[in-house]
Amino acid sequence: MTDRHKGLTEVVIYPAWCKGCGICAAFCPEKVIELDAEGKARAVRQEDCINCGFCELHCPDFAISVRTKEPGADPGTPGYKPPAKGK
């Protein structure tokens, strides 16, 4: 996968619904997700997400939402405009 698809998404995980099965962490192609000390999934490498959607479709508990960021919200993403310097 090429880098140009990265950084367009925000991976939101609801800890209250996550049962820590580990499917998302095991099969994410970019290793975006890890289980934390409490066994809950966390998106530790958000910037690597390629928006493949695997985790969201295969979380048995509907605990993950991969959202598209506003275009250009982050530096380095297409459409990014540096904030105008205040006058």
Next chain:
Amino acid sequence: MSDVTQLIHQYLRHNKKFPHVFCPGCGHGIALGSLIRAVHGLSLSKDEVVVVAGIGCSGRIAVYVDFNTVHTTHGRALTFATGIKMASPKLKVICIMGDGDALAIGGNHLIHAARRNIGIAALVLNNNIYGMTGGQTSPTTPGGARTATSPYGALEKPFDLVDLARAAGANYVARGTVFQAHLLDRLISSAIERPGFNLVEVLTPCHTQYGRKNKFKNPVDMYQALKHAAVPREAWEHFSEAERKERIPVGVFVERDEPGLEERYRVMQAALLARPKAREALPEPNGHDPASTKAKLEGVES
């Protein structure tokens, strides 16, 4: 890819307790997601859909979805579903069963529903075990597998649900896995959309009752195995006997276009009612007498 989870939340009953009752890594949650996406993709309203479920872990799905739902008795989901479809053919009737539910307790209902070709989408969530009742051997437990009732390995041969449904006359027979949710979405969608009896076998891991007794360290191990085992039917057909071992073909196996029982019934009904005597037997607008209607219908020549 966004909005998948948000979409699912629109179809859940939020007065129920979440997270749902399924164990960590249970595939039933993924199957539930697929079902919702299939219904949404077909632009059906919640009121047009009836989910009829049997007993077992899979039966809990009916509790969580905001459609018309009936949580029936063990093995009998198809009988309730048949009645609903015959009475209201416009409804999309989806029947959710487990492997024990569909193939042991309700085995007869399954083959006869397929033979009649009644317009139902039957989803059999096959986890190879009786999960809810303590992990006993089911009709799809693989030979040699350890379960609560086969501690030294199952001696019986499992049913091949696809072969069974094909032989019994189902209109559409498919197999998918919860590891391939996109494919599963498509298979379930076809099953709901098509006429007649359409069956999808859904392979869905149960780590708690099956995996732990069969050397799967965790749910992820079972998904790895499923990923390895599932191959498209087209590729599987070219495999040698040796290559087929421990592989499971997935995809669409049967696509017939026979009209469903409820359609054949309506055609017969219309033909009968078109005859003069049958027309006389139509209920009177104000208060008809069932006994006289029956007597009049008996006079209709066949």
